[in-house]
Amino acid sequence: MSALDGRVVIVTGGGRGLGRAHCLALAAQGATVVVNDLGVSLQGHPEAHQPSPADQVVAEIEALGATAVADGTSVTDWDGMADLVARTVERFGTLHAVVNNAGFIRDAMLVTMTEDDFDAVVAVHLKGSVALTKHACAFWRQRAKAGERVTGRVVLTTSGAGLFGHAGQANYSAAKGGLAALAATVALEMQRYGVTANAISPVAATRMLAAIGRTADRAADWDPLDPANASPVVAWLCSEESGWLSGAVLRIDGNTVRRVRGWTVEDGYTAKAGRALEVGELGLGLRQLYGAAPVGLGG
Numbered sequence: 431m432s433a434l435d436g437r438v439v440i441v442t443g444g445g446r447g448l449g450r451a452h453c454l455a456l457a458a459q460g461a462t463v464v465v466n467d468l469g470v471s472l473q474g475h476p477e478a479h480q481p482s483p484a485d486q487v488v489a490e491i492e493a494l495g496a497t498a499v500a501d502g503t504s505v506t507d508w509d510g511m512a513d514l515v516a517r518t519v520e521r522f523g524t525l526h527a528v529v530n531n532a533g534f535i536r537d538a539m540l541v542t543m544t545e546d547d548f549d550a551v552v553a554v555h556l557k558g559s560v561a562l563t564k565h566a567c568a569f570w571r572q573r574a575k576a577g578e579r580v581t582g583r584v585v586l587t588t589s590g591a592g593l594f595g596h597a598g599q600a601n602y603s604a605a606k607g608g609l610a611a612l613a614a615t616v617a618l619e620m621q622r623y624g625v626t627a628n629a630i631s632p633v634a635a636t637r638m639l640a641a642i643g644r645t646a647d648r649a650a651d652w653d654p655l656d657p658a659n660a661s662p663v664v665a666w667l668c669s670e671e672s673g674w675l676s677g678a679v680l681r682i683d684g685n686t687v688r689r690v691r692g693w694t695v696e697d698g699y700t701a702k703a704g705r706a707l708e709v710g711e712l713g714l715g716l717r718q719l720y721g722a723a724p725v726g727l728g729g
């Protein structure tokens with residue numbers, strides 16, 4: 431018995447890189463996989479492929495003796511994502527998990543970024559993840575209300591840029607930060623229906639990472655930047671067993687999975703009792719809060 435026997439999972443951007451590795455790992459654990467991929471370039475521009483990246487991954491999965499189908503809908507197509515959920519349920523009888531992974535980058539410093547590059551990157555990562563997640567959650571909610579036991583799983587793909595910032599990626603980091611927040615909100619909204627939502631922050635030598643100057647360590651026996659390193663965590667998050675964990679962000683680097691703690695509200699500076707904060711006291715108050723030296727002492 432494998433962790434995902436009988437489970438049906440949609441993976442977006444499943445034709446290459448991390449998505450391809452997730453599809454293969456999910457299939458190896460017994461899942462039926464819907465491999466969604468638009469087959470675009472690293473910057474999101476159309477590319478001709480025959481067969482398509484999604485078709486190639488389906489062939490790899492079928493060679494393992496597992497079941498998969500390809501889908502070429504853009505994740506940014508709101509109604510298209512509704513149709514994808516409906517087609518999956520029609521074909522396989524149900525849906526258990528969605529892995530939101532599709533994306534591309536159009537890096538530029540904020541001052542030189544075009545409106546189109548901002549909109550396109552936010553659309554593919556943030557709107558694309560919301561679109562599929564929304565329609566999957568609507569399906570699970572309806573099944574739960576009909577009395578069915580639901581074990582829905584949403585996996586979102588955030589990144590170090592989204593969690594900590596990255597110069598030259600204002601569009602990408604804004605979208606990826608939004609996905610970490612989305613996991614927290616979907617977790618709260620869907621808990622009552624048996625659905626969890628978690629985000630992963632992977633590090634992998636794909637064409638995307640190569641674009642910012644990191645490549646695989648080919649000399650090592652074991653590749654710490656292999657995209658497949660993140661996939662066991664994705665597979666586990668899609669399993670029934672993971673039902674106790676929701677709203678989390680997990681960073682996977684090599685063979686370590688780390689818990690990322692979200693924003694925390696810590697010590698404060700409080701105005702004297704009975705009155706609101708005043709501008710005049712904030713200079714010193716915030717310096718105390720941040721441990722900075724008071725003005726006149728080297729600050």
Ligand SMILES: NC(=O)c1ccc[n+]([C@@H]2O[C@H](COP(=O)([O-])OP(=O)(O)OC[C@H]3O[C@@H](n4cnc5c(N)ncnc54)[C@H](O)[C@@H]3O)[C@@H](O)[C@H]2O)c1
Nearest residue numbers: 443446447448468469470504505532533589633634636638
């Ligand atoms: N590589 C890393 O180290 C890293 C780090 C953090 C986060 N990520 C995230 O992981 C995900 C996968 O990245 P990757 O490195 O494997 O990139 P990749 O370019 O190898 O794969 C992305 C895939 O998404 C597909 N895609 C793009 N736009 C699409 C759309 N509108 N609809 C459907 N499919 C679409 C592409 O065709 C491509 O096959 C991305 O969300 C990326 O931001 C990657």
